Amino acid sequence: MRSSSPLPVPHRVAVIAPSPVSMFNLAIPELLFEKVEVDGRPGYELVLCTADPGQVVTTGGYALRIDRGLEAAADADTVMVAGTGDRYAPDPRTVAVVRAAEAAGKRIASICSGAFVLAEAGLLEGRAATTYHGLAAELRRRYPSVDVQGDVLYVQDGQVMTASGYAAGIDLCLHMIRTDYGAAVANTVARLALVAPVRPGGQTQFTQTPLPPVRGNASADTRGWAMRNLDRTLTLADLARHAGVSVRTLTRRFHAETGVSPLQWLLHQRIERAKELLETTSLPMDQVARACGLGTADSLRQHVHRRTGLTPSAYRAVFSRLAPGAGARPTTRPSAPPAPAP
Template sequence: MHRIAVLAMPPVTPFDLSIPETVFPAVLIDGEPVYEVTVCTADPGLVPGFSGRPVFVEEGLDRVATADTVIVTGTGARAAGDARVLDALRAAAAAGKRIASICTGAFVLAQAGLLDGRPATTYWLYSEELRRRFPAVELRPDVLFVDDGDRLTSAGLAAGLDLCVHIVRRDHGAAAANAVARLAVVAPIRPGGQAQFIETPVPPETGTSLAETRAWALARLDEPLTLRELAAHAHVSTRTLTRRFRTETGSSPLQWLLQQRIDRARELLEVTGLPVPEVARRSGLGTAESLRQHLVRRHGLTPSAYRTAFSRR
C-alpha cells in the first residue's frame, strides 16, 4: 500500500484537496486498492477555507513523516511558509520521499528549498511572482505539469487532475491511468508539456468542434491517416484544421495523432500478450523499430522493458 499525505495549506480550496482523494483510491490492481490517501495539516481541526467555508482536517504533520508521497495543495501556499511545514517537507525530501504540489503549492516547495535548480511550474496567474521570489527555480510557466523525478509540480486546478493521473501512469502504467481517468470522467491523456492556457479552451456551440474528427481518428489509429484525410473528415482545409486543432488541444494534428498512437501501444503492451510487431501495427506506428524509437524517446524504455515494468495481464 502506497501512502499519500495530502498537505492542506490554509486557506484551503476544497477542490484541490478532493483531486488526490478522487483519483488515487480508485486505482485497483488485481481488484485491490494500491494507494492510501490521508489529508493532513499543521493544526488539525477546522481549517479556514478560501471561499469562507472551513474544512475539517483530522490528521497532523506526523502523516508527512510516514507517507511515501506528499502532495501540497495550493491557495494559501503563497504566503510566508509555516516553519513546521517547511521542516516536515525538508525531512521528507531527505528521506527520499516523492513530493508534489498542486497549483500554488509550488510556493511551499520553493520556500523549503526543494525546487532550487529544478524545473517546476505553478498556476500561470502567479508564475511571475514565483519567478521573482524564487529565482533559483527553473520555472516553466506554460506547461500543465512538470515531472522531475522525486519532485512534481502542476499548474492550477484541473491540471492537478492531470498530475495525479500521470503519477498513476508512472506507478502502474497507462492501462491503470486510463481506467481511473474513465472513472473520474477526465481526459486520460494530457501530456505535461501541453500549454496551460490556450486561446479557446471550449469551442463555441456552432458545430465547429473537431471532437468528432478526433473520435473518428481514434477508431482508425491502425490506418495511415494523413493531414488531408483528417481535414476532409472535418470538411475544412488543412490550414484551418491545423489552426483549430491547436486551439482545441494545444498541439498540431499530427503531434496529437502520434501521442494517441504511443499511448495505444503502451496500453496494448500492458494488457495483451501481442508480439511487439503486432502492437506496432495495431497502434499505427508501423514497425517494431518505429515503436521502439518512439517509446525510448518518450519514456526511456524499450517495448520489452516497458511490458516487463507495467504488464498487468
C-alpha cells in the first residue's frame, strides 16, 4: 500500500548486478521504469551498479560495462538485485549493501536468483518470498526460515519484494509502478512496453500474492469478452455460454489457465477497473461501482478497502490523475483495459 506522503520525483532505483548477471533481468527495469512520467517529469531515475565496476560477465558469457560501484545504492529509494548465476556464494559486499539499505528503510527487491542475495543478507527470514520455480526447493533448503512461495509471479512482504524468474520481473516492476503512481500509470506503461497488463495481488500492508501466470489460451476470447463487459452482471452460465462449453468445463479451463476460478478472476478485473476509474475520472462512487460491475457504492467500498487498505475516496485522493477541478469523463459503457495475454 502506498504511503500518503509525497513520493520523491524522480524515485531513485539502484539495480545491483552481481557477477555473472542476467542480461534480461537488467533490461526489465530500464524497459519499464523509463516509460513512467509524472506531470511531464520522469517518474524514476535508474542506475546500474556492481561490486567491481568495469567489465561484468553475464550468465550468457558476454561482458557488460557497468561504471558505478555499490555506493550508488546509498542514494537510492529502492534497491533491486538482479538474478545471478553464482547464487551459492553471494558477494559479501553486495550482501552488506542490501542489508544496510533495508535497515535504512529502503524498498528492497529481487528478480529470479537475486532472492538468494536477499536471503543471505537475512532480509527474508520469517518472510514470504519467491524465486524461479526451478530454484525454489534450493532456496527453501538453504534458508529454512524463509516462507518460499514457489508457484507465484512475485511476493511482497512489507518493504521486501521478490519475483520469480524471467518475465515475472516485468510483473514485479509493473506492480511497483502501480504501487508508486497508481493503476492508470502502470496500465499505460504496460501498453507502451507491449507487455501484458498488470496481474495484481492483494493490496494490503501484509504479504501480497498476485494471480498466477496465465497458462493457455482456450478461454482467452471469453476473458477478453468479459473485460469488455465489466459493467454487466456476468454469471458462470454467461461465461460458459460465451465460451460454448459447460460450466464445469469453463471452471476447469480457468483453473488450468489462470490458477483461480472464473468468478475470482472476474472480481480481480472489476476491482482493477474500479481503481482506474477512481484515478482517471471524478465519477460519483455509485457510478464507478456500476461501471465496473460491483453494483453499489457500499460494495465498491468493501472491495477497494480490502484490496488497497484505503476507502475509494482516500484512494482517489492519493492516486487521482485529474487536474484540480477537472470533470468526469463522459461514459456510458466504459472501455475496458486490454485482456491479459494468453
